[in-house]
Amino acid sequence: MTGAILPGDSTTKLKEFTVPEPGHGEVLIRTKASTICGSDIRCIYHEHLGQGPERYQGVIAGHEPCGQIEKVGPGCRRYQPGDRVVVYHISGCGVCNDCRRGYMISCTNKKYRRAYGWQRDGGMAPYMIAEEKDLLTLPDELSYVDGAQVACGFGTVYEGLEKIGISGNDAVLITGLGPVGLAAAVLSRALGARQIIGTDAIDERLQIARDLGLCDHVLKAGPDNVDQVRALTGGHGVERAVDCSAHHAARRTAVQATRKWGRIVLIGEGGTMNLNPSPDMIHDQKTIFGSWVTATWRMEELLERLVRWGVRPADLVTHRFALEQVGDAYALMASGKCGKVAVCFDEELVSA
Numbered sequence: 001m002t003g004a005i006l007p008g009d010s011t012t013k014l015k016e017f018t019v020p021e022p023g024h025g026e027v028l029i030r031t032k033a034s035t036i037c038g039s040d041i042r043c044i045y046h047e048h049l050g051q052g053p054e055r056y057q058g059v060i061a062g063h064e065p066c067g068q069i070e071k072v073g074p075g076c077r078r079y080q081p082g083d084r085v086v087v088y089h090i091s092g093c094g095v096c097n098d099c100r101r102g103y104m105i106s107c108t109n110k111k112y113r114r115a116y117g118w119q120r121d122g123g124m125a126p127y128m129i130a131e132e133k134d135l136l137t138l139p140d141e142l143s144y145v146d147g148a149q150v151a152c153g154f155g156t157v158y159e160g161l162e163k164i165g166i167s168g169n170d171a172v173l174i175t176g177l178g179p180v181g182l183a184a185a186v187l188s189r190a191l192g193a194r195q196i197i198g199t200d201a202i203d204e205r206l207q208i209a210r211d212l213g214l215c216d217h218v219l220k221a222g223p224d225n226v227d228q229v230r231a232l233t234g235g236h237g238v239e240r241a242v243d244c245s246a247h248h249a250a251r252r253t254a255v256q257a258t259r260k261w262g263r264i265v266l267i268g269e270g271g272t273m274n275l276n277p278s279p280d281m282i283h284d285q286k287t288i289f290g291s292w293v294t295a296t297w298r299m300e301e302l303l304e305r306l307v308r309w310g311v312r313p314a315d316l317v318t319h320r321f322a323l324e325q326v327g328d329a330y331a332l333m334a335s336g337k338c339g340k341v342a343v344c345f346d347e348e349l350v351s352a
């Protein structure tokens with residue numbers, strides 16, 4: 001089979017691999033959709049920048065895979081060939097404290113913690129091996145492209161929003177309207193938020209948020225954003241803010257445009273942040289949360305809720321590519337002039 005790797009110089013490379021055999025507790029998945037995350041661009045595509053859990057080891061790329069089980073190895077307990085599954089994108093040891101909480105993202109066992117598309121083969125190939133314990137059932141109502149986005153982006157956002165709590169009481173500010181920020185808008189709305197304000201530096205991203213009706217107001221990123229958000233919220237600021245940009249100025253905007261007693265969650269990764277703690281946080285009694293991916297149980301819960309809410313993550317996908325065009329897919333995502341970008345196989349490619 002052909003699989004895509006990322007050499008780290010803003011290109012992709014297709015290489016031949018043998019179709020792997022599932023070992024004990026593993027399954028062979030026929031990949032149907034594999035979406036691209038901002039983290040792939042930041043840590044791997046332009047340069048291999050990642051360290052520790054973000055260090056890329058030359059494997060088949062793609063940490064947002066979704067597909068159908070082709071074969072199960074010995075010792076599997078839950079899944080059968082034909083089952084439709086989402087791959088929680090980090091395989092942990094399964095027995096450390098973090099893994100036991102379902103947060104395999106923070107598995108503390110250096111030998112066994114391996115993320116798909118980073119340290120073990122991921123979704124940019126027609127087949128992949130996954131451990132059965134890393135799989136979630138994709139509900140019949142959702143497509144494989146819906147599921148691929150849950151594997152990282154939507155799962156991550158749901159976790160962050162659950163940490164700060166979102167309800168019909170809240171106006172929500174989202175800084176950065178890449179696929180993660182757009183997902184934050186979709187899920188904030190589903191959780192009841194009545195006023196959603198988004199900011200981004202790229203016009204195409206603001207346009208997508210506007211066209212899909214995801215935000216009530218979109219603002220071009222700039223030094224006036226705090227005043228603009230206050231003006232839209234009766235002078236008070238928002239109750240909740242979500243940074244999905246990782247940009248230092250946007251992070252400061254998220255904190256300063258949040259009202260007294262408000263909560264902010266940082267999802268965008270990397271970079272720095274410069275705050276003046278007394279006026280920005282302490283005197284206004286604000287709380288900042290950090291949030292890293294999610295737990296398997298919460299991802300399972302999100303899949304159920306998406307069906308209940310009638311929310312389809314695939315609506316954020318603006319471009320689908322065949323694996324042969326994987327280079328165009330990564331280049332487009334790196335340009336930012338798109339919503340979510342998906343590499344698709346079989347029926348997910350023809351339903352584009």
Ligand SMILES: NC(=O)c1ccc[n+]([C@@H]2O[C@H](COP(=O)([O-])OP(=O)(O)OC[C@H]3O[C@@H](n4cnc5c(N)ncnc54)[C@H](O)[C@@H]3O)[C@@H](O)[C@H]2O)c1
Nearest residue numbers: 038039176178179180200221245247250267268269292293
């Ligand atoms: N915490 C986690 O577990 C987790 C999981 C997945 C992704 N991420 C991170 O989330 C971030 C978003 O992911 P994505 O896939 O949407 O990536 P992305 O790079 O496509 O999106 C970032 C967006 O922020 C915008 N931006 C840049 N400067 C800005 C500013 N000053 N104000 C407002 N917007 C600004 C960019 O134009 C871009 O649209 C990335 O940093 C990614 O690494 C974190």
Ligand SMILES: [Zn+2]
Nearest residue numbers: 037039152153
């Ligand atoms: Zn990701």
Ligand SMILES: [Zn+2]
Nearest residue numbers: 093096099107
């Ligand atoms: Zn572990």
